[in-house]
Amino acid sequence: MSAVRGRRRIPPVAFGETRAPEIPAPSLARRLRAWPRDLLKQALHEILRRLPVGFAPRLGRLLAPLVQRMNGSRIFARRIAWNLDRLHAAGPLSGTAHAEALARWWKGAGAVFAEYATLERLGAAGRLEIDDPEGSIAALPRDGPAVFACVHLGPFELCFETILNRLGREAVGTWQPEPSNASNAILARLRARYGIFAFPPGQRSARHLHRLVVTEGFDAILFVDEVRDRQVHLPAFGRDLPARGNAVTAVKLALKTGAPLVPVHVLRTGTAQYRFVVGAPLVFDREGLESLAVSGGVVALDRYFDPLVRAHVEQWYMLPELRLPGFVARPPGDAAAQ
Template sequence: MTGSDVGEPVDPVGADAPPSGPKKTRKPYVWTPPQVPGWADLKAGGARRAAWLRYWRGAGVQDLADFALHALFRILPIGLVSAIGGALGRFVGPRFHPEAVVRARANLKRIDPSLSDAEVEARIVSHFDNAGRVMAEFSILHRLVQSGRITVENAEPLLRRHREGPLLIVACHTGNWEAVGALMQSAGIEWSAVYTPPGRPAQQVIAERVRRQFGVHMLPPGMPGVRPTIRTLEAGGAVSMFCDEVHDGKVMAPFFDRAPHLDGNLAIALRFARLTGAQVFVGHGVRLNGARFHVTCSDAVALPSHTDPAATLLDDVIALNAILEPIVRANCGQWYFLDNAFE
């Protein structure tokens, strides 16, 4: 599973906020694949050759390094790969992205004002450590379940719903969320994922290759993915979405004392559920130690609209946000979006 940003379907569900309440204002997301200049560009000369040279002097070298490290990490011990990633994250993050440290420090005070200064700094270190480990662990995800490194709690309600009908799994970016995909495959869950591809071509290729290995069907990002998502759910399938998200550098959810809104994936996911009758579950993973993880599944989420026909989409959004906020707060040192802006 990975982060998502899908735009929204155009349907009557999106119009059920009261006239005085918040309206959706965000434009639908349209993903443009990164372009990699090829040999034809080099031969063409002019601006195309200049673009080829720029790529292979910068991003192209990074892409080659990504592929090389991925291949190397696949044959190294799991614990060593994770440790290397953590060390790189702790080294690179604070030194090359000092502004991210400043944002993370401010965000921790917002997320959990009870934290002492020492606890804040420890969680910043944990954040960069976890981010580095997640990137490195792409190479060994396929070995985690077999090696007994993932435990799971309360999976039966979700597994039962998977057998019965449409299922919408709401997740968040804590621990290593990609490890949850490995666990789902081992449990026999067939599912589709709404996601935003990584920014660099090599990262995109690696991520999609690993996810296909888990049997996940990747739905098209942005507006093109809306109808396939609805069709999958209407057919009784399972779809995962991440509802903690960043758009244009700003954290959209959880809200953490900001005004609730209908512009993010919380509202989009719930529109999908309302349109198709999908039951919503929340799942999240945490890193226990090194490359060991624990995954917790919720019971079926009871939304206000399930018992009150007059409940608005915003009411449901607030209820689902109230489930995600404590998860992120309790695991803020492992939250991938900790260093993004809230305002």
């Protein structure tokens, strides 16, 4: 049976199962080069934790133009610019409009990094609005799980924290580790503070998720725009829909448990002001062959999140990981690209 803390169950799994595997440094020289940067990152996080909640996103936005200039010629930065123009609701953008939209994306990304330091304080500080126009929260099952599908809009970690602590749900999730031991350590400490059990990729994590949701009745929180095979597969933006990954897992869990499949997302509405939006449970045919039901659920996810991401693409963190057809990594004469 699950342990109980107050009126909320704690998943019967060691919290260490949620930690990212340690990334081995390939050489002593690279470890020495990374050490000052990692130390600065962790020190800055601890300082921002102790400052007013509005300071962190302002600092992230302030530093963003410098980071943008430092990376402007790199392939991932050019991919951001290319994807932004093709997905933007007002696109194709003029030169000035494109530059302004691109600057807003970088400032938002900078704020995301800084906001990790204040995340668990935002609700208590009155900075988080919960928007539930369809009354979906009141209709969530009390004696069984719900499956929440999210995308990386705004300070997306708030999906975890809000569902767990503002909605009062018993929930577990999955996450993709960062390519930095220091960043992963920061995330582990953050999640230990506010209480989410989110598991990294792997078969053991998949077994934990299945048992906790299907057998124990915990909610699932899954980001359906995750990176897999160096690519974001959903929203599909006209490409083939994924046959595996988090979107498929979310639908299968909903089918297995009879749980509602509830789309949620976060938007930044001002400096240190946020809105958590709960959509109506997605409707798709759950009867008949499982393969058709799964496909129908993935179609429903894509239909919901495609226009949403396009409408708020300047807040979509996954632009550098999206590989749409037609992007040229190294234009002719661009030998300096990395």
